[in-house]
Amino acid sequence: MSTTSLYSRKNPFPAPVTVNRRLTAPGAEKDTRHFEISLEGSHLQYEVGDSLGVFPTNDPELVEAILKQLGFSGEEEVPAPHGAPVPLREALLRHYILTEPSKQFLEAVAARDTSATFLKDLLNPNVKTELDRYLWGRDVLDPLMEFESVRFAPEEFVKVLRKLQPRLYSIASSQKHCPSSVHLTVAIVHYESYNRPRKGVCTTFLSERAQTVPVFIHSAKHFHIPEDPDASLIMVGPGTGIAPFRAFLQDRKATGARGRNWLFFGEQHSASDFFYQEELENYHSEGLLTHLHTAFSRDQDYKIYVQHRMQENAEEIYAWLEAGTYFYVCGDAARMAKDVDATLHSIVEKVGGKTAEEAREYIEVLKKTKRYRRDVY
Numbered sequence: 001m002s003t004t005s006l007y008s009r010k011n012p013f014p015a016p017v018t019v020n021r022r023l024t025a026p027g028a029e030k031d032t033r034h035f036e037i038s039l040e041g042s043h044l045q046y047e048v049g050d051s052l053g054v055f056p057t058n059d060p061e062l063v064e065a066i067l068k069q070l071g072f073s074g075e076e077e078v079p080a081p082h083g084a085p086v087p088l089r090e091a092l093l094r095h096y097i098l099t100e101p102s103k104q105f106l107e108a109v110a111a112r113d114t115s116a117t118f119l120k121d122l123l124n125p126n127v128k129t130e131l132d133r134y135l136w137g138r139d140v141l142d143p144l145m146e147f148e149s150v151r152f153a154p155e156e157f158v159k160v161l162r163k164l165q166p167r168l169y170s171i172a173s174s175q176k177h178c179p180s181s182v183h184l185t186v187a188i189v190h191y192e193s194y195n196r197p198r199k200g201v202c203t204t205f206l207s208e209r210a211q212t213v214p215v216f217i218h219s220a221k222h223f224h225i226p227e228d229p230d231a232s233l234i235m236v237g238p239g240t241g242i243a244p245f246r247a248f249l250q251d252r253k254a255t256g257a258r259g260r261n262w263l264f265f266g267e268q269h270s271a272s273d274f275f276y277q278e279e280l281e282n283y284h285s286e287g288l289l290t291h292l293h294t295a296f297s298r299d300q301d302y303k304i305y306v307q308h309r310m311q312e313n314a315e316e317i318y319a320w321l322e323a324g325t326y327f328y329v330c331g332d333a334a335r336m337a338k339d340v341d342a343t344l345h346s347i348v349e350k351v352g353g354k355t356a357e358e359a360r361e362y363i364e365v366l367k368k369t370k371r372y373r374r375d376v377y
C-alpha cells in the first residue's frame, strides 16, 4: 500500500546517512563518494532520473572565523530568513550563504570603510566582469579580513546575507532495487584560494559532518526513463554523471525491461576512478549492458574523452538512433555536454549522409520527441 509522504522541500525528512564511502582510490586526484541515505519511515517515493534535495549547514570553522573577525560571541539574537529569532551562530550555520558574498554585503562593507574605494568602484553596474573576477574564490570572510575595521550590528549583518539554498543531486539508485534508501555519487569540492583552504558547502557537509540530512525529492520528469520497456538507451555519463545511469540500470534490471542499454563512462584513471566498476562489468557480462565503453582521460599522454569513444562507434550509434533509441547525457555542462552534442551532430551528419543543417533538424526532432535528454550542471 502506498502512503503519501508528509515530507517535501518545505518540510524535509531528517534522513540518516548510512554509507559514506570513497569511490576514488587513495592517491586519486579527486575525492568522489558514494552515499546511501535512509528513507525508512518517510514514505518518500522517487523515480529514476529524479534528484535528491539536500539542505546543508555551513562549515563550523568558517562560522567561528567570521564571528571572531566581527567580534561577536555567536549568542546575539538575529532573525532567521523566515523571521523567527535565533542565535547568530545558528543563523550562520543553517540559514545564510557564507561562501558567495552578495552585492548587498559588499555595499555594506564599502559603506563602512572609507578606504574601500575600489570596492565601491566594483559595485558600479557597468563593471560587472571585474566584480565577478573579484568574487571568484572569495567568501564572506575575505572582504572582512581585507577591511578589518568593518563592524556590523548582528541584525544588520544577517540582513545583507542571502538565504542558504538546498542542493540537488541526481539520484544514483532505483527504489525498485533499494526500496528504503537513496544513493548519491558526489565529487567532494576542496580547493585553496587566497591562502586559505576552501570547502564546497554541501559536498563537505555530506562527507565530513552529516549524520542526519534534511532531504526532499525533486522530480525531474524531463529526465525520466522511457515508459516503453523495449526502448533502447544510450547513456553518456562521465564523472558524477554516472549517477542517474546506475539508477536506470538498477531499474531496468528490477523490471526485466528488454530494451538495449549502452553506457559511455569517463574519468581520469582506470585504476583509481572507475566508479562502480564491478557492478557495471557485471551488468555487461550478464547482458543488461549491451555495450560498456570507458574513456580514461589521463591513462595515456593524450586525452581520451567519452565523445572520442562515440566517434569510434559512430555507425552503430547512428543505427541505434535510427531504430528509435533514447539518447541521455549527464554531467559537466560547461565543456563535456557541449562537446558530446557537437559529436552527436557530426555522427548524424557523417554517417547519415546529411548536411549540417539536416543534422541539426534531425537532432531537433530527437529533442522535440524527448529522445535526447540532458541533466547537466
Ligand code: NAP
Pocket (backbone or CB within 6 Å): 030, 032, 187, 238, 239, 240, 241, 266, 267, 268, 295, 296, 297, 298, 303, 305, 306, 307, 331, 332, 333, 334, 335, 336, 337, 339, 340, 377
Ligand atoms: P568531470 O570534471 O566532469 O570529469 C570527468 C571526466 O570528464 C574526466 O576524465 C575529465 O577529463 C573528462 N572531461 C574533461 N573535459 C571534457 C570534455 N570537454 N568532454 C568530455 N569529457 C571531459 O567530473 P566530475 O568530478 O563529475 O565533476 C564534478 C563537478 O565539477 C561537475 O559539476 C563539473 O561540472 C564540475 N567541474 C567543472 C569544471 C569546469 O571548469 N567547468 C572543472 C571540473 C569540474 P580531464 O579532467 O582529464 O580533462
